[in-house]
Amino acid sequence: MSIHLILGGARSGKSAYAEKLAQTSGLAVTYIATAQIYDDEFKSRVQHHKNRRPAEWALVEEPHYLAQTLRNLDAPNQCLIVDCLTLWLAQWICPDCNPPQDSSWQAEREALLSTLPTLQGSVILVSNEVGMGIVPLGEINRQFQDEQGRLNQAVASVANEVTFVAAGLPLKLKS
Secondary structure, eight states, rough: OEEEEEEETTTTHHHHHHHHHHHTTSSSSEEOOOOOEEEEEEEHHHHHHHSSSTTTHHHHHHHSHHHHHHHHOOOTTEEEEEEEEHHHHHHHHHHHOOOSSSOOOOHHHHHHHHHHHGGOOOEEEEOOOOOOSSOSSSSSHHHHHHHHHHHHHHHHHOOOOOEEETTTTTEEEEE
């Protein structure tokens, strides 16, 4: 079992780096996409990611119940890529994203953190580092930045490896 967290800014190369790690792992790969598509611009971003991935990779789209999805897909010879934790968080805390009423962000966050150490396969989690700028205006923006920072810290604490990617270059933070 291995958990690898890959952090970076927008368009830093973190997803491409995660995909490279998965491709060279020699394991069967399942890509777990956490995004929901709300507009044409974002649809083209998602298509760019799809076009880059090998055709033999399985794809599971899950914007909310990440821990359950990981448990369902887990196997010793499996590599799971979660892209990305940032969008997963947004789906839960943004009221306009219509989060499910049968759970909560706090419950799903705790479910993820308790699930990760129990997994048998390889898990690569992609997440944005959003705390390197100014404190944003607006309550929901500050809540998002705070929750993302806390989530990244919590996942990093259970991860075997943590890599920060900037300008396409990986920097090992934990190994």
